[in-house]
Amino acid sequence: MTRADRGAQALGIPGGVLMERASVGMSRAILDSFGPLAGRRVLVAAGGGNNGGDGFVIARELYRAGADVAVFATKDEYGGDAAVNLDVLRNLAVRLVGRDAFSEELAGADLVVDALLGTGFEGEVRGDLSGLIREINDAAAPVVAVDVPSGVNGSTGEVEGPAVRADLTVCAHAAKVGCVVSPGGDHAGRVEVVDIGIPPEAEVEAATTWTDAASLRGVVPRRTGAAHKYSAGSLLIVAGSSSATGATVMVGRGAQRAGCGIVFVVTSESAAHRVDAALTEALVSGAPEDGDGLMSGDAVEHILGMSERASAIVLGPAAGVGEGGRRLVEGILNGTDLPILLDADAITNLPGPGALAARSGPTVITPHAGELGRLLGTGAKEVSARRLSSARRTAEESRSCVLLKGTDTLVAEGERVAVNSTGTHALATAGTGDVLSGVIGALLSRGADPYDAARTGAWAHGRAAELWLERTGRPVESMVATDLFEYLPEAFAELL
């Protein structure tokens, strides 16, 4: 954003013009959501930088719309465009209030505009600003954040101290990373983007992008007229144990609904007939198991033999954790160059991200924060606090594609990170992760590259859950993972 902003100014567009356009657009968005504001009390809290400058223009615009506007400015002296716009307010019937009157204004406000800190902020909020932020969060009035909720790092989504909890965040030019990546994203409320007039010459290619349907056009591999079941994608699923067959079935059915031509399954010998009965269209075989009913290291040979008929492998769900599992994972990773997706127990069986770096074939891992925390040795809490950098770091150290699950599922590979746009908390239920592995595995088997397979899979999986909610009108709590199968085809249809 900073580079796009500077680029526009280097082309000759004055910073004050960008500020005016941003703030006028934001004001319109505010009025659309909370208007009409005639006679209503609005409190604008403005910080010392250009985010505060935006706040001054928004104050002027909402005043023009008839609101009773009070502005609290944190600094005594302003410079540049912010100073110009603060001076305009002195000529209008907008009340400029001091810190002593802030709390009282806040108590009487119908709407609060948070223009304290924007993209110029990082680290932990210093000084009196943290007190202001706490007060805003305790107030009854709805809160609109300008560009980024104050206290949220706009570039990473990290939150190190108090941060504003907004109902609406209005972003200039593009959604800020911090407004969509957790935990910052959980502070942003609804996110709206307003155009501020950045010309194409000043556009910057972002390292972090938003996976929406438009960004996936042309990415999903199509089945051609000359296809046979192998050319349409042949996936080998290595999963489950004698006592756990459900996950295997979920992966298989997810893969089938994501267009995989043929699914092979290898599972523990004593479970094979049950998986076979549940997966009508799949070819299921059993592999040697240990005393606990888990596939043992001895299963590697059988699995590698089966892999000769496959174009991708999904390795992991419910296969068990331990010495046998470790030998299994190691043997498969080193034994084939096929694209491999590792999930759940297969991730836990890895000694560290470096264990994947030596592979010559493509690898995708799909951990949640707990699994990634174990893999990195940092713990789930640290991963949850720094999702973007944790995913990036893992992608770098493992030289793999990393899908970090969450409400803001991230897909990281090399320098790139994609933030998924679909999904609902209905997905917070057992088995949905297995379905996701199957979907991504199917896309890998159909020839999609790992990054595209992972972000397409995440998008379609989230979209299927949204469609289930829309079509059935049922409460989020009642969704089960198998509900996704009916809606995956419709989700994919939206991408074709």
Ligand SMILES: NC(=O)C1=CN([C@@H]2O[C@H](COP(=O)(O)OP(=O)(O)OC[C@H]3O[C@@H](n4cnc5c(N)ncnc54)[C@H](O)[C@@H]3O)[C@@H](O)[C@H]2O)[C@@H](O)CC1
């Ligand atoms: N031409 C431009 O530059 C445009 C800027 N825009 C607005 O300007 C914002 C960026 O402005 P700035 O770069 O001036 O930065 P900000 O206004 O986001 O932040 C700078 C202010 O925050 C304070 N600050 C920084 N770190 C702090 C910390 N840890 N604790 C307490 N205070 C801290 C600084 O002292 C300074 O007063 C954007 O978010 C957007 O709202 C938009 O108006 C679009 C155009």
Ligand SMILES: [K+]
């Ligand atoms: K803000």
